[in-house]
Amino acid sequence: MIKPIAIVAGMFIAGMAFPAAAANHQPTLTVYTYSSFVSEWGPGPAIKQAFEADCACELDFVGLEDGVSVLSRLRLEGANTKADVVLGLDTSIMAEARATGLLAPHGVDLDHLALPDAWDDDVFVPFDYGFFAVVYDKTRLADPPTSLDELVNGDPAEKIVIQDPRTSTPGLGLLLWMQKVYGDDAPDAWAKLNARVLTVTKGWSEAYGMFLDGEAPMVLSYTTSPAYHAIVEQEDRFVAAAFTEGHYMQIEVAALVGSAAEPELARRFLRFVVSPGFQSTIPTGNWMYPVIELPEGLPPEFAALPRPAAALLIAPEAVAANRKAWIDAWLEAMSR
Amino acid sequence: MARAAPALLPGIAVLAGLALLVGGALGALLAAAPAGASASLWGDTYLGRVIVFTLWQASLSALISVGMAVAVARALARRAEFPGRDLLLRLFGLPLVIPVIVAVLGMVAVYGQNGMVNRLLAGTGLPTGQFLYGLSGILIAHVFFNMPLAARLLLYAWQSIPGETWRLASQLGMSSGQIFRLIEWPLLRQVIPGVAGLVFMLCFTSFTVVLTLGGGPGGTIIEVAIYQALRLDFDLTRAVTLALIQIALCAAFVGCGLLFARAVSTAPTEGRLLGRPDVASRGGRIADALVIVVAAIIVLLPLVAVIGAGLRGPLVDVLADATLWRAAARSLTIALSAGVLALVLGWAILLTSRELRMRRRRPRAAEAVELSGSLVLVVSPIVLGAGLFVALMPLTDVFSVGLELVIVVNAMMGLPYVIRLLGPPLMRVAEQHDRLCDSLGIAGWNRLGLIEWPALRRPAGLALAVCSALAMGDLGAIALFGTRETATLPLLLYQRMGSYRLDEAAVTALVLVTMCLALFVVIERGMGGRGAR
Numbered sequence: 001m002i003k004p005i006a007i008v009a010g011m012f013i014a015g016m017a018f019p020a021a022a023a024n025h026q027p028t029l030t031v032y033t034y035s036s037f038v039s040e041w042g043p044g045p046a047i048k049q050a051f052e053a054d055c056a057c058e059l060d061f062v063g064l065e066d067g068v069s070v071l072s073r074l075r076l077e078g079a080n081t082k083a084d085v086v087l088g089l090d091t092s093i094m095a096e097a098r099a100t101g102l103l104a105p106h107g108v109d110l111d112h113l114a115l116p117d118a119w120d121d122d123v124f125v126p127f128d129y130g131f132f133a134v135v136y137d138k139t140r141l142a143d144p145p146t147s148l149d150e151l152v153n154g155d156p157a158e159k160i161v162i163q164d165p166r167t168s169t170p171g172l173g174l175l176l177w178m179q180k181v182y183g184d185d186a187p188d189a190w191a192k193l194n195a196r197v198l199t200v201t202k203g204w205s206e207a208y209g210m211f212l213d214g215e216a217p218m219v220l221s222y223t224t225s226p227a228y229h230a231i232v233e234q235e236d237r238f239v240a241a242a243f244t245e246g247h248y249m250q251i252e253v254a255a256l257v258g259s260a261a262e263p264e265l266a267r268r269f270l271r272f273v274v275s276p277g278f279q280s281t282i283p284t285g286n287w288m289y290p291v292i293e294l295p296e297g298l299p300p301e302f303a304a305l306p307r308p309a310a311a312l313l314i315a316p317e318a319v320a321a322n323r324k325a326w327i328d329a330w331l332e333a334m335s336r
Numbered sequence: 337m338a339r340a341a342p343a344l345l346p347g348i349a350v351l352a353g354l355a356l357l358v359g360g361a362l363g364a365l366l367a368a369a370p371a372g373a374s375a376s377l378w379g380d381t382y383l384g385r386v387i388v389f390t391l392w393q394a395s396l397s398a399l400i401s402v403g404m405a406v407a408v409a410r411a412l413a414r415r416a417e418f419p420g421r422d423l424l425l426r427l428f429g430l431p432l433v434i435p436v437i438v439a440v441l442g443m444v445a446v447y448g449q450n451g452m453v454n455r456l457l458a459g460t461g462l463p464t465g466q467f468l469y470g471l472s473g474i475l476i477a478h479v480f481f482n483m484p485l486a487a488r489l490l491l492y493a494w495q496s497i498p499g500e501t502w503r504l505a506s507q508l509g510m511s512s513g514q515i516f517r518l519i520e521w522p523l524l525r526q527v528i529p530g531v532a533g534l535v536f537m538l539c540f541t542s543f544t545v546v547l548t549l550g551g552g553p554g555g556t557i558i559e560v561a562i563y564q565a566l567r568l569d570f571d572l573t574r575a576v577t578l579a580l581i582q583i584a585l586c587a588a589f590v591g592c593g594l595l596f597a598r599a600v601s602t603a604p605t606e607g608r609l610l611g612r613p614d615v616a617s618r619g620g621r622i623a624d625a626l627v628i629v630v631a632a633i634i635v636l637l638p639l640v641a642v643i644g645a646g647l648r649g650p651l652v653d654v655l656a657d658a659t660l661w662r663a664a665a666r667s668l669t670i671a672l673s674a675g676v677l678a679l680v681l682g683w684a685i686l687l688t689s690r691e692l693r694m695r696r697r698r699p700r701a702a703e704a705v706e707l708s709g710s711l712v713l714v715v716s717p718i719v720l721g722a723g724l725f726v727a728l729m730p731l732t733d734v735f736s737v738g739l740e741l742v743i744v745v746n747a748m749m750g751l752p753y754v755i756r757l758l759g760p761p762l763m764r765v766a767e768q769h770d771r772l773c774d775s776l777g778i779a780g781w782n783r784l785g786l787i788e789w790p791a792l793r794r795p796a797g798l799a800l801a802v803c804s805a806l807a808m809g810d811l812g813a814i815a816l817f818g819t820r821e822t823a824t825l826p827l828l829l830y831q832r833m834g835s836y837r838l839d840e841a842a843v844t845a846l847v848l849v850t851m852c853l854a855l856f857v858v859i860e861r862g863m864g865g866r867g868a869r
Contacts, residue, residue: 039831040659041825068567076368076726082735093568129473159449164547166564194552198449199469201549205833209441212838214450227835287836323568324453333383335554 008056028058029265031089032070035063043278045283050277057265066203067169071097074257080101084260087127091251091313092172095320096244097121104258108270113291116249116311124253128288129271131247131308132173133223134160140217146281147244148181152193159198160218161207165327168203169250174220176319177248179326180312186326190333205268223305224287230301231284240302246310252288343695347688350681351708353710354748358715361723362576368726369572377577383561390540390557391585393471397478397539402532404479406524408631410516411624412487413494414615416623424632425491428484429798433562433805433852435826436544437833438522438845442497442638443477443549445645446470452637473549478542482535484635485802487755489534493527494797496764497612506613515614527760529597530706533590536565536754537713540586547848558582562716563708579719587707594703639849645839647848654843660828664851667808667825670739671855674746675804679796682754686762687711694766705743710752720745746810750803758792765791797863804859805852826850 038061048059064070067088074086079102089097097103105122114118119126133152136144141158145151153161163171177190182189194216198216201207222240229235253272260266272278279290283298290298365443377383412421430619431439445453447468454464467674469475505515543559566575614620645847654660685705724741728734734741769787773779778786782791811826823831831842 035827036831036834039828039835041832041835041837071569072567072722073725076722077729078731082733096568096570164553166553166560166568167547199548199550199551200553202544205830206437206440206544206548207835209833209838210436210444210448213444213448215444215448225836232836299503328382331553331556334552 001236002024017231018305027262027265028060029055029084029262029269030060030062032062032073032088033083034066034070034092036262037088037286038063039283043281046285047278048280050281051269051272054169055268059269063137068093070085071100074102075100078316079259080260081257082261084262084266085254085256085258087254087273088167089124089253089255091253091316092169092319092323093191094124094253094316097250097255098307098316099320100256103255104263106256106270107267107273109276113274114293114304115145115251115291117313119291121253124255125270125273126251127252127278128282128290129249130284130288131169131223131249132177133221133225133247133310134218134243135211135225135238135240136218137211137237138239144218144241145243146241149242149245150175151196152189154196156195158196158218159216160196160220160313161198161210162200162220163204163207164202165330166199167320168201170204170207170220170222171200172323173248173250175326175330176314177312179322180248180314181245182190185271187333188335190330191336192269194334194336199336206263220310222287224283224289224302227283227299227301227305228287230304231299238292242306242308244309246312247308248295249308249311251313257291311323339504343345343691344688345684346684348704348711350684351705354709356713357688357744357748358712358720359726360705360727361720362579363723364727365572365719365723366576369576373717375688377574386556386558386561386582387424387504387585391589393474393546393555393557394536394539395477395589396471397475397482398532398536400475400477401482401535402490404483404631405490405531406528407627408483408487408602409490409494410520411627411631412491414620415628417609418628420632421628424628424635424855426860427639428488429805429856430484430803430849430852432485432538432714432802433636433809434642434849435809435829435845436542438642438829438841438848439481439638440477440545440548441475441637441645442641443480445641447476452641453543459780469551470549471555474542474546474555477549478508478535478539480634480638481542481545482538483631485753485771486531486535487631488798489531490524490527492757493523496633496760497523502612502700508641512614512617512620515612526597529593529595530756530759533707534710534713534752535820536590536593537586537752537792538712540582541714541716541854558585559716559718563718566718570641575716575719579716582714582716583711588709590710591707594707599702600720605833607854616633623655635688642845642849645842646844646849649839649843649846654694654840660844661824662849663823663828664822664826664847667848668851669805670743671744671808673743674750674807675749675800675859677743678750678754678803678807679758682709682758682799683750683762685751685755687760689759690762690766693763694770706755708753712748717745737836743807746807747803749810749856750806752797753802753806757802759793761792762788764844794860794864797860799862801856801859805855806853808852809848 002155032041033044036042044061051059062083064073067090070086070088071093074081074097086103103123106125108125109121110125110306113126115126117130118231118304134145145154154172162174165175178186178189201210204221206220207219210216226238226240227237254270256263256266276292276295279292280294280296282288282290283302412418412425415421437667444451447456449466451468457464463467467473501519505519510518543557543558543563545555546555547560558581562575562578562582565571565578688703691703692705726733728737765788773783773787809826811830825844829841829844831847832838832844
């Protein structure tokens, strides 16, 4: 009896040997965001360091599963939320977030932003943007699609892995992209595209993992994905296909929580969000485009990425009003 | 009835705690639902299709997994000296505890378009096929996840056959078929419903596998509809209602299955180990070897793919990363705490069900107690997480008790395994020693130390190992409550994947698998004593 107890106790002590960070008495700014933003490989750590350098405060990131979870958490907590700022919502769920009434005007001057379309919103501060794209492996696909229409009508033997719009942000992005380009004909287009879909995954990671493992020559991702492979892996096999109809855009936003315990600190943070200190971490941290012209410019590898012919976006209110019906139509079309 | 209430108390207390936790979570979520119409569930054809598909895929998965497990367990029981048998049994514990996303990529590497199987077929000039995406893919994956554990659970049934039975069988010159019909089947009939019920419940809510390998939204299960309701639609009432439907359907199906279970009473035995008489034939030997090899291939190929991907990744960089070891330490803390808690709680439930079954002759009530303990497995994790969050919010800072919450939730999820692994041996101990204990007045801690522990340390060790490893590989609970800086290993793995670093994620998965295997070996050896398997 002694030995097993000793083993278990030993393991416990090993587990407890890393104490939690010591508390300090500075004001704390709590920011809800998604987990990959605050991970070691995301922009979170550098942003925390830069902001804490002169705010005389502690920046406390809470990482949730994804942007939609940030909104769910905010809705569950209501006015009792611990969050001062939410960061990581996007244009497809902005209307719902606004309708909660839990967010307050930011009061940040956004005149210097360099987004594809002018941004004028008194609640949401954009912090990065990107374009959904079909990423392919050029060693396996000689004749990539050059338009959404070619993707839809192309050779069913050349497969693509996409994500489910019910569970994944890129999945919802493709749904809106198809909706924007095809309008009422979107269900028919989906029924055709279905022949090329190898499988529909729960999230981006499964789909991209399958693509990198060579399971399919195409995957739904972002125009910026090839930049990761070029910069980190010096690998140029992966290319984002430029589509003539334009690419659907995702703008990620942050907002001030109305019941924030530290409203002044929160506003200061939101001003920091659109400053170079925050924005310079975005290209190679979040693999998205910054919302301002960076003083140092973008990494050269970004120049090789396709710049969409048009930045497509459906107004957040229209997305909120129709999302359910569009998803139902998608389900029906994909089950034909 | 002098010993009336106290003997039933442990299990009742645990079940009451579970009911309070789950009921409180669901109730809090309902109370938090904003006023306004919730989408009606009646006449919802989408939902109807989803429910039918959920039941269909879970039933098929359970049927195939347990059917194969019977064959595998029988072959392993007949071939105690099969080379590598012990290692194989340890590896059988792994599929269920690897994070699902890693296992799915392992399945793709083996059975996918470009997988090992298709490359092998192409290499030999045979036609290749696409069979991973669709119902077949779901079934292949569910067999990989569940057949090994089911086989281990069933193997216990064989190991419980007393030596005297085999002596009798050989004296009567029974054939293999007669042995199966007269000795093995009655015993299997007793344990299969419980094992099949466990597999059914696991497949019922197997969200990532069904979505990713289902090929398209045709394969949607109730858990996806819950996810949809709770997240984008934020229809809390619908989410809770669907969660309740999920629990009720599982209770009805698994409960019906348990009605087929027939208790077999075993007579006191000398505990002598005697071999069975039907193992010498050449045909039997070849057939058993074939079954074991096929099972080994099914389990090993995806594991080899996962381990291979890890070994090809940037090993040194990842292993030198202090974050990894901090996460590993945290995961180990969660794993062992949750494992011990699950073992204690599960044991308490079993003491009550044993009292009901043995002394009060109320086997149906005993089944009900065990089933209630198992049903936590099908409480939708996302609803439970959100509900607990809402319920605890007014009471405490949920983030500051995040670690404790994760441990409790993981322990709850381990209960069904403890009940299945420890239940049968616990009943057997009572059958064999109750009269002796009563006549000598051995009770309480004395009985635990003298009678129960020596007989139960092996299954208890396995139960602790399984629950700990499960908690180690679980992402669900930790992701639900949100995290500050310290990650667990599975969370680290997902973060790496989410940041394009799939090669580093593969190494992280390798570390996780190695640690799970080490947990199995250390805990089973440490608790089960030498020779434990």
